[in-house]
Amino acid sequence: MADIIQIRAKIDTAVLDHYPAYLRAEDTEDPHGWCLERARVTVRAADSSGYKFDNHRLEKIAENRRIWLHEKYGKQLLLHRAVERAGTP
Template sequence: MAAINKIEAYLYTANVESAGTDGWVYLGIAGREFSLDSSNNDFQQGQTFTYVLGEGANVLEPDYNDPRKPQLDTDDLDRYPAYIRFEPEGKYPAWCLERVIVTVNPGSQTPHRFDNPRLVGSADNQRIWLDQKYGKVLYLKRYDG
């Protein structure tokens, strides 16, 4: 049992035609959902970015996207599913996600990592298109150790 003070979410938008989006991306973890948005032009084709929540935050609205408000605990990591949720928006709403890695309390003695093993690699069948017509949630699996 430990307080969650920082969460890093690494996302890689695939470098394939029309992969980018202006839609909204959310991270669900430890019983809470967070908006992954920064002042950058997020989720463009071929772009990688690590979103930081909590200590050293780089997301918009950091006070409202903070795992310390209310304080989340690592005990809750196994009580609730971890996922990426996408809400399409704009003229070309679909998004092609190639990689996601979420780390809770990075740099600590016991960081907790979440990933989706189906997205390891760069083949066509190792990325996922998210959209209103295809599905909007990708669940993540815990990988500690």
């Protein structure tokens, strides 16, 4: 089951395309790290418009589509601006 984490931070949405978007695993107490099967981020502006970010390697859930984040493997997962496709939420 997916966990949904909501973070309320002040971000200037006018500059979203000027800086890299990524998830970072830091100071995890789990010695095995994080196993990501899916990662999507939505940034909502004050006017309720949304900007979606995704990692293309995790778009479809499958046994071979997992990324581990840990000190040994790498702690960052780069996200790209998602392109809306017809029929996708």
